[in-house]
Amino acid sequence: MTLTRTLLLATMLAPLAAVAQTITTFSQSGVSYLYGAPSGTPLYESNNTGATTQVSIVAITGNNGFEQAFASASLAAGALKAHSGGTAHDVNSSADAAFGDTFGAVDAQTGLAHAWTDSDTVRFNFSVTGAFSQSRSADDMARLDKDFERSTLFTFAAYRPGAFDRQARINELMLLPYTPAIAAEWRQLNSEINALRITDSASWLGQVYSPYFDGSQVPFVPVSANVPSVIGIDFNPGGAFEWRAGLYVRTSFQPDSPLAEPTTFVADFSHTVGASFSGPAGTITTSGSGLFPDTVPMAPVPEPTTWALMLLGGAGLLGLARRRTDVPGASIALTC
Numbered sequence: 001m002t003l004t005r006t007l008l009l010a011t012m013l014a015p016l017a018a019v020a021q022t023i024t025t026f027s028q029s030g031v032s033y034l035y036g037a038p039s040g041t042p043l044y045e046s047n048n049t050g051a052t053t054q055v056s057i058v059a060i061t062g063n064n065g066f067e068q069a070f071a072s073a074s075l076a077a078g079a080l081k082a083h084s085g086g087t088a089h090d091v092n093s094s095a096d097a098a099f100g101d102t103f104g105a106v107d108a109q110t111g112l113a114h115a116w117t118d119s120d121t122v123r124f125n126f127s128v129t130g131a132f133s134q135s136r137s138a139d140d141m142a143r144l145d146k147d148f149e150r151s152t153l154f155t156f157a158a159y160r161p162g163a164f165d166r167q168a169r170i171n172e173l174m175l176l177p178y179t180p181a182i183a184a185e186w187r188q189l190n191s192e193i194n195a196l197r198i199t200d201s202a203s204w205l206g207q208v209y210s211p212y213f214d215g216s217q218v219p220f221v222p223v224s225a226n227v228p229s230v231i232g233i234d235f236n237p238g239g240a241f242e243w244r245a246g247l248y249v250r251t252s253f254q255p256d257s258p259l260a261e262p263t264t265f266v267a268d269f270s271h272t273v274g275a276s277f278s279g280p281a282g283t284i285t286t287s288g289s290g291l292f293p294d295t296v297p298m299a300p301v302p303e304p305t306t307w308a309l310m311l312l313g314g315a316g317l318l319g320l321a322r323r324r325t326d327v328p329g330a331s332i333a334l335t336c
Helices: 003-020 138-144 163-173 180-196 304-325
Strands: 026-031 044-047 052-061 065-074 079-088 091-107 122-134 149-159 197-205 229-235 241-253 263-278 283-287
Touching (some): 079 241, 149 263, 180 197, 241 263
Antiparallel strands (some): 026 091, 065 079, 091 241, 149 241
């Protein structure tokens, strides 16, 4: 094989190898610092398996009280859960859960990839239940701690394929020492992710109390422990797409002077945020995880070595075709 053909084959293989390593699904969960958490307690956990991930910290101390932070994300159950707070003299915790997947569609009649049109829309429904507990009024807590905060945020975003890979690279860069080159790559990747964005939204769940903005003026979704509130998101992806949903809860109350009794201050969304999805009529939804409810696994992408063998075989056939056409009356037909 000539050098030119070798370089051409390598150029063809490079992007195919990248596709074979594409991140199509993830689930992650994390909790932040707890006032009374034992030293050395791990505060963050994540994975990219697409299964269930969860992390929990419980702090019980004689001089503070009880506090817990918990988060869980499960693509298989289509559920996000998070809890923060407790009954303590100082409450300072947060929890977050997120998951994402890659979705596509095939026509139910033919089994072929769906040909998306401008009129095709998809819909996510997120069913939210949650509860808040606080033994003091918001005005009283603000008087005792001007920085006290309770906020619960739900976010959603959809992208054309490629955003997950870029975000994974950003996560790698954030662990490296700062250099101008790393900062430039980080900005470039962020710009590319923004260019891939199809839609995004954010919703406050329940009333927000925060020293950083007037929570009473912020639109929010009312929530209760027993009656689900539904957040519906409709959009036209135009083809296969990646999506990410996240839940974040935070409770912070640290009075400026000691109080006689501990304060109960809890944001409990461990009931669940449950997700469901519907694609275009007459289609079956495929998912990168193969776990999300009512989806089927996407067809596997061949490994890089498989692509190499396929292309080498194709190159051999093309070479044979070229040699055979040098013979009068000889021909070969290639079918893909």
